[in-house]
Amino acid sequence: MSHPSVPRIGRTVAGLGTAAVCSAGLLAAPAPASASPGARHTTRPYPNLATTPPMGWNNWSYYACRINEKVVLDNARALVRTGLARRGYDTVTVDDCWMSRRRGPRDELVPDPVKFPHGMAYVGQQLHRMGLRFGIYTDVGTLTCEKYPGSLGHFRQDAQLFARWKVDYVKADGCNVPVPRGRGKEETYRDLYGQLSSALRDAGRPITFSVSAPAYFQFDGDRVWHRVIGWSSELGNLWRGGRDVAGRKSSPATKWASILYNFRYNANLAELQRPGRWNDPDFLLVGDSDLTRQEMRSQMSLWAMMAAPLISSTDVGKLSGAAREILGNERVIAVDQDPLGVQGRIVQQGRDSTVLAKPLANGDWAIALFNAGDAARTLSITAGAAGLPEAGSYRLRDLVTGRGLRSDGEIVARQVPAHGTVLYRVTPG
Incomplete structure (x- = not known):
């Protein structure tokens, strides 16, 4: 029997121009509703592995699927060379498209042999030698957003594989989730993310867990959305709340509009964050040549005020002096990483x-x-x-x-x- 699947709300905000973003009501995010989880589910809270908001680099917004071993390791070396790693940008995460299109003979995930000829354990080894942490992407559905194998039905197997590869951080998306008849969308997502959460807990290695579930409920009504954020904060350490920030190929106006949009929805979720459990409004575009210096400073300052994860998505080796200064501003980073852990x-x-x-x-x-x-x-x-x-x-x-x-x-x-x-x-x- 076929089941309807829930697609991603949007890998990019292409088409979300300034006029659309500024339409009435879209930017005026409402005050949070109750975020208490339903009584039917009991899950052990995930270990508190992110006492301050995670910092690092992810390829998605800048490179999308144009990713390979060289790109990842070159950006990692640039984090070290520029001093950004010393300032806290220490987690390098490989996003979607790192896998082969099919699982291996033992149903295991297989790195794309052209993109990652030495395998993912090698990538992790190289990152650890640089003093960095290794992050990787998966999806709780049947397929990832770009139609690579998802982890549905393989949660324990994949978690154990990540642990063997010495992964430190897992980002789990929620594309292509089949919702069985007679079961609700929220119940399905909660069950699948709960299974992966338990599998990561039991994998024998501390792995920071980034949950993307709330992003798939942003337009399902505030009560549901905030409830999903509530149980996501039990299952993982941080969670994506809504739309992806704009990608590299978007227009300058769309990039700024997406930063503004993500800021304005996330700034209204302060009641749902707590120290060690972080609202994530998506990547920093600081360093993108289409943004002005003021726009880059604003995103950095506003993300710091929101105690948001500071995850750069750009070509670190080509950062301008201004972008390096903004990303590396220790006074601003200190606001983000303040041990009190309060969202402004x-x-x-x-x-x-x-x-x-x-x-x-x-x-x-x-x-x-x-x-x-x-x-x-x-x-x-x-x-x-x-x-x-x-x-x-x-x-x-x-x-x-x-x-x-x-x-x-x-x-x-x-x-x-x-x-x-x-x-x-x-x-x-």
């Missing part, structure tokens, strides 16, 4: 502006003033409105320029450029 919250929202506030472990706060508009503007908020503790004065440090300021209670960013963000670290008193 929206404290002020205008038509084309957003202010977020985030408490930090040492008692400081991070404040981001984001101008999404097409003209420069001055943005401000009072310390009280931002939720800062009352104090006689506040010391501000611009985390991009390093410049220090002092305020008696109003936090101001003057003439923030179009698509720009000013990120302050604020010390009360």
Whole structure:
């Protein structure tokens, strides 16, 4: 009997132009509904293997299926050479299309012999020699999004194979999931991701688990979507919430629109994140030549404020000096990796502006003033409105320029450029 399958909501946002993104209601993500899982399922929480948001590199947005051993290892070497690995970008993940089209004689996943002639264990070995971690992609359905073999029916076998290859991180997509008659979509996804979660737990190696389930429920209604995020946070360490960020071949306007879209839905999910369990709004496009410096700074700053995984998807060896500086800004990275693990919250929202506030472990706060508009503007908020503790004065440090300021209670960013963000670290008193 054939079953309907659930396709991916979109490997890219091609066709999602600026006008579509800015249509009424699309960017105004609603407040979260209850995320408590249903009572029918009992699953041991996945080990807490990501005490801070994961950082690293993934090929998908830039290379898609044009991936091979050389591309992966060249980008890994570039992470080390540029110093980005020392700043935390230490997990190199091979996304879809690494496999052969058919499983092997023992039903095992087989690396494409042309793309990866030395096999995936070799790739992992080389990454570990560089001091990096090895990530790999699979899918809980019958096929991956690009129609390579999925893990459905092979969860334990594949998890054990990944462990033998010394994999440190698994990203599990949710394309081509058959939903049997008489069973709901959510129940099916929860069961399949639960099976893979258990298999990875029992594989004998600590493997950080990235769950893509919520991305397939973003348009099923907020109550369902947030509930799926709730059980995903029990099954894994981080989860993709919605659409993929735009790919390399998209227009500059589409790339910026996709960053804006992913920021605005994810910024409204702060209630559903908790320390060690991370909302993932997808890859950093910093380094893409189609983005302006202000747009690159904004994505980096906003992702840091949201305690989002910082996973670059570009050609690291061709990064401009500006892109290396933005990706490697240790002051901004520290906001993302702050051990308190709190996702920043929206404290002020205008038509084309957003202010977020985030408490930090040492008692400081991070404040981001984001101008999404097409003209420069001055943005401000009072310390009280931002939720800062009352104090006689506040010391501000611009985390991009390093410049220090002092305020008696109003936090101001003057003439923030179009698509720009000013990120302050604020010390009360």
